Each structure stands twice: as structure tokens, then as C-alpha cells.
Amino acid sequence: MKNKTRxxxxxxxxxASYTLESTINHHGKFQVVTVTETCREALDQFKLYTPELVFVDITLPDGNGLDVIRKLRTENESCHFIMTTAIRDTVVVEKAVQLGVIDYLVKPIRMSRVNQALDDYLKSIETFRNQTTVDQASIDTLLGKSPTSHSRRRTPKGIDTSTLERLRQRINELGLTEFSAEEVGQIMDFSRITARRYLxxxxxxxxxxxxxxxxxxGRPRRIYKMLS
Incomplete structure (x- = not known):
């Protein structure tokens, strides 16, 4: 576990716990040192293992994950937090941001999104460790600010705007309400991997x-449902 983030x-x-633990341990630069299921257990285990990064659910058997973060903050614990929850309420998200949560993952948790959160964490940590001062561009990157250049991409790399719009139109034309990546791949003549990227x-x-x-x-099947 040498040099790995706890x-x-x-x-x-x-x-969700299994998905998180297996994805984090597979990353290579992180190691799950403890898995807890209650607020009380988490507070006890935190003192024992002193983790550097904590993935926190909100709704727990004996309380609220936000209260765990709040308590650890009041004790001046040096740690970063990432929320993992099915709650999409803007009030809850705002409270999490106010507590300094560095990321917010909505369930069902995707492994690709967990890896993105881990990579973003590493980038921010490396920036602080390797530089004594930062410029505005570095700060904007750390805070997730959009670049001001008019030439910035409207969509992420690997997502073509015209193809995305064509996919939207096909979904509407066919009146689809739920579907898999395989089904979309057949409709759009995509590979399953490409279809999943767009979905x-x-x-x-x-x-x-x-x-x-x-x-x-066997393995669970991913189903995508339209939101009204």
C-alpha cells in the first residue's frame, strides 16, 4: 500500500459498496483501507485508519452522511470527501458543496465516473503539492470552471455534436422510453462501446x-430510461 492514497x-x-471498493482498488494509486455501513462505525474507523479520501453515502441506518462530514470538519480532520447517493435534490447538493465535497456521484454508480473522480482528485492534489503558487487558469481548472475561449468544445472529446443530435432525434422518432446500449447500437449502427459513451x-x-x-x-444489464 506504499504511496497509495488511503x-x-x-x-x-x-x-454500491462492492462497485466502489473494486473500482478504487483496481485503480492502482488508491487502496481501500476500511468499508463502513453506519455513521458511528465510520467515525470510529476514521480515527483508526486516518484515510485521505472518503466516499460518503447520505442516507444511512443511523443518520446522515453529511453530518459525518460536518463532524470531521469541526474536528479539523485533513481529508477530502466524495458523495455517493441517489439523492438529486438541489438543496442537498448545495449543502454538500458548502461542506467542501470535491465530487458528487449519483447512483447507480458507474465505474467510469468513479475513475474520473479519482483522477480529478489526483490532479488537484498534485497541483497543490508541486506548486507553491497557482495562476488563474490553474485555479479555474481546480474549481471546474469552464474556459473562456470561444473555441472551446461544446461536448467532451469522443462526443460528436451532430451525431448526438441525430441520436436524440431517433430516440424521439421511435418513441423510446427505455433501452440498452446494444439496442441503440443497432438503431444507430454504432458499436456497443460507442453507444454506451453517448448514452x-x-x-x-x-x-x-x-x-x-x-x-x-449473470452480469447485470444496463437499462437507460428517458427522464421527463
């Missing part, structure tokens, strides 16, 4: 909702 997970959902983008902007179908007899 991570604690506070999560009472077994599936994950639509999910990230709030157009779709991802659900996992565990009634498959």
Missing part, C-alpha cells in the same frame, strides 16, 4: 437515467 467507504448499499453523456446531462437489471442470471 480510502474509506461509508456505504450501506452492498452493490452515458446523455445520463450525465440529466436526459437519461441508468438502472441495473439484476434479473439476468
Amino acid at each position: 480510502v474509506m467507504i461509508l456505504e450501506d448499499d452492498i452493490r 452515458e453523456y446523455l445520463e450525465s446531462e440529466g436526459t437519461l437515467k441508468l438502472e441495473l437489471d439484476y434479473n439476468t442470471g
